[in-house]
Every structure is written in C-alpha cells, then in structure tokens.
Amino acid sequence: MRGIVRRIDELGRIVIPKEIRNLMRIKDGDMIEIKFNDEVIKLNKYSKIKSIEEIGCLLCSVLYNSTKKSILLCDTDKFICCFGIDVKDISVSDKLIDLLNDRKIVDSIEGDYSYYLYPIIVNSDVVGGVILLTKDNEIVEIDRNLVKMTGSFLEKYIEE
Numbered sequence: 335m336r337g338i339v340r341r342i343d344e345l346g347r348i349v350i351p352k353e354i355r356n357l358m359r360i361k362d363g364d365m366i367e368i369k370f371n372d373e374v375i376k377l378n379k380y381s382k383i384k385s386i387e388e389i390g391c392l393l394c395s396v397l398y399n400s401t402k403k404s405i406l407l408c409d410t411d412k413f414i415c416c417f418g419i420d421v422k423d424i425s426v427s428d429k430l431i432d433l434l435n436d437r438k439i440v441d442s443i444e445g446d447y448s449y450y451l452y453p454i455i456v457n458s459d460v461v462g463g464v465i466l467l468t469k470d471n472e473i474v475e476i477d478r479n480l481v482k483m484t485g486s487f488l489e490k491y492i493e494e
Contacts (some may be wrong), residue, residue: 391415452485469480
C-alpha cells in the first residue's frame with residue numbers, strides 16, 4: 335500500500351484524492367467511518383448494511399435453510415454474506431449497482447440462473463439488497479415473499 339501526503343487545513347480537513355475516491359466508489363454525501371489507535375488513522379467507507387452484518391447474515395441463513403436456494407446480502411460495494419454460493423468479500427458489479435439504483439424488485443432469468451433481487455432502501459437511499467439465486471430451480475411465490483420479508487425487516491431495523 336502506497337502513502338499519499340496531504341496537508342490538513344486550518345479546520346482540520348483533509349482531501350481524499352479523486353483517484354482513491356473513484357477506486358473506492360466514494361461519492362459526494364457518502365459516509366466515512368474513522369477508526370484510530372496509537373498513531374494510525376483508518377478511513378473506511380461506511381456501510382449501513384455492514385453495520386448490521388450479524389443480524390443480516392442470521393436472517394439470510396434462515397432464508398437459505400427455508401428455500402434451499404442461494405442467498406446473498408450486499409451493500410453497494412461488496413457482498414456481506416452469502417449462503418449456497420461463495421462470493422463474500424467480492425465487489426458487486428456495476429450491473430448489480432444499476433439494478434439496485436433502479437429501486438425496483440427484479441425477477442429475472444439469465445442463462446441457467448434465475449434470480450430475485452430486493453433492493454434495501456433506507457431514508458430514500460439504496461443501501462444494499464437481498465438476492466435469491468438458483469440454477470435449474472424455479473423461484474416460487476413463497477421464495478419471493480420470504481425475500482421481501484427479509485429485505486423489509488432489514489430496512490426497518492436499519493431505520494431504528
């Protein structure tokens with residue numbers, strides 16, 4: 335990891351270089367989490383979904399056990415937890431970000447896969463999504479309802 339030197343202004347502000355903001359998908363209005371210990375200051379892009387990772391993953395685990403179909407929980411950058419498929423800690427694609435930003439439930443088939451996407455929207459912001467993914471299996475109404483219920487619960491939980 336390279337270091338970049340920046341001067342702190344009279345108000346204590348520091349500018350994060352545009353190249354880093356682009357790489358981390360940080361845009362105007364995004365929240366940044368600041369952690370520190372000893373002489374190290376660490377900046378992380380804040381994720382409302384990541385902040386409730388434990389309960390989100392527990393719900394998705396129950397959803398996976400109920401449907402026997404792959405379940406993914408993501409924020410707008412990474413997959414937070416996955417059951418039935420291993421993509422944790424992988425960045426989400428631009429296509430998935432576009433689908434989330436459309437703010438619509440997506441029920442689709444692409445190739446051998448069917449998926450059902452429920453965007454999680456909190457205070458008018460898209461913060462992530464719950465995705466049910468299956469290969470060679472039909473997504474039935476009870477699956478859709480369980481995904482909606484999980485997503486709705488997470489929305490309400492984050493709002494509190």
